[in-house]
Amino acid sequence: MMILSPLPIIVLCSGLAACLPSEHSHESRAVSKRRPVSFQQRNLNTITAIYQRNVYPTSLEFIVNGSSSVPKGLFNANVSGRITPIGNFTGFQDSVEYFFALAPIPQPPLYYGFSKIQIVEFSSQCPGVAASVVYITESVINPGAANDGQKVTTLKQIAFWEFNDNGEVIKYDAWIPNLQLFYQVANPPATNQAVIKAVCSTVQAECTGKNTQYTSVQNCVDVLSAKPFGNWDEVWMDSVVCRELHLLLARVDPVVHCPHVGPTGGGKCINEPYEDGYFLSDEALFGKPPGQNFVCGKKYQ
Ligand SMILES: *[C@@H]1O[C@H](CO)[C@@H](O)[C@H](O)[C@H]1NC(C)=O
Ligand SMILES: *[C@@H]1O[C@H](CO)[C@@H](O)[C@H](O)[C@H]1NC(C)=O
Numbered sequence: 001m002m003i004l005s006p007l008p009i010i011v012l013c014s015g016l017a018a019c020l021p022s023e024h025s026h027e028s029r030a031v032s033k034r035r036p037v038s039f040q041q042r043n044l045n046t047i048t049a050i051y052q053r054n055v056y057p058t059s060l061e062f063i064v065n066g067s068s069s070v071p072k073g074l075f076n077a078n079v080s081g082r083i084t085p086i087g088n089f090t091g092f093q094d095s096v097e098y099f100f101a102l103a104p105i106p107q108p109p110l111y112y113g114f115s116k117i118q119i120v121e122f123s124s125q126c127p128g129v130a131a132s133v134v135y136i137t138e139s140v141i142n143p144g145a146a147n148d149g150q151k152v153t154t155l156k157q158i159a160f161w162e163f164n165d166n167g168e169v170i171k172y173d174a175w176i177p178n179l180q181l182f183y184q185v186a187n188p189p190a191t192n193q194a195v196i197k198a199v200c201s202t203v204q205a206e207c208t209g210k211n212t213q214y215t216s217v218q219n220c221v222d223v224l225s226a227k228p229f230g231n232w233d234e235v236w237m238d239s240v241v242c243r244e245l246h247l248l249l250a251r252v253d254p255v256v257h258c259p260h261v262g263p264t265g266g267g268k269c270i271n272e273p274y275e276d277g278y279f280l281s282d283e284a285l286f287g288k289p290p291g292q293n294f295v296c297g298k299k300y301q
């Protein structure tokens with residue numbers, strides 16, 4: 001059985017030349033100066049550090065302390081991007097919440113959490129652009145229990161990244177394939193009505209005071225039962241599933257995210273037309289027309 005280490009499996013080295021293995025360590029000549037970090041290694045370190053923050057218990061840092069827990073140098077203040085099939089995200093706060101607040105926290109009865117990440121595919125042809133595929137392993141994390149460490153399943157994310165001159169992520173275009181299948185393996189089977197009831201109970205518990213969205217659990221059940229249930233392969237719509245996802249963010253930031261789980265969807269759980277959300281908005285989101293984002297300049301061709 002796999003034994004879970006409470007320590008991050010991959011050491012975070014972002015920006016630290018000291019973390020790099022020397023390519024010429026076998027050579028006998030004395031190396032008086034540390035080798036400068038290659039841009040490929042720098043970009044890989046940044047991407048690794050980003051995903052590593054989803055691994056439990058590091059993932060708790062964001063859930064507890066929010067965006068102030070995100071180390072400097074990973075995301076630029078003006079970062080924006082899209083995570084298909086979830087939505088678009090403009091600015092640091094919006095982006096980091098979707099990268100870091102969605103990690104499952106091991107809790108009864110299943111104790112499922114992200115136990116490790118592995119960058120399985122990576123390429124960076126120039127300092128400003130990289131592409132990566134990550135496998136995020138979900139396991140039982142329940143020290144002392146017989147099934148502690150048992151693998152549940154894997155979440156995959158494919159992404160293109162653009163970096164500024166300081167190596168901070170300034171744009172991302174990411175895709176989580178087969179999210180519906182992942183969800184089905186990672187969650188106990190439940191009827192749509194049971195999901196709606198669970199969502200509504202949590203909404204009423206977390207969105208209170210000025211953040212209140214519904215007059216009662218029953219009011220919430222009535223409103224959501226009249227909407228499409230939706231599915232995890234297209235979360236970006238006015239559906240129950242969209243609210244189920246955004247509810248995970250309400251625990252971190254109720255002021256911003258409670259409206260997303262409310263009756264109108266607060267500009268996030270709305271019926272964004274396919275062409276608008278995934279194509280026509282490219283220039284507004286990435287700053288340049290399609291074909292000019294996530295590409296290396298002439299120098300690197
Ligand atoms: C949250 O921040 C406080 C203050 O910096 C720190 O003591 C605490 O350990 C942090 N919590 C987590 C879960 O990282
Ligand atoms: C973000 O963009 C604004 C407006 O273009 C600019 O003034 C600011 O310096 C940028 N911030 C960073 C950290 O790049």
Ligand SMILES: *[C@@H]1O[C@H](CO)[C@@H](O)[C@H](O)[C@H]1NC(C)=O
Nearest residue numbers: 088267268272281282284285
């Ligand atoms: C992001 O999506 C929202 C709808 O969810 C849309 O109104 C907005 O125009 C999009 N923004 C960008 C910059 O693409």
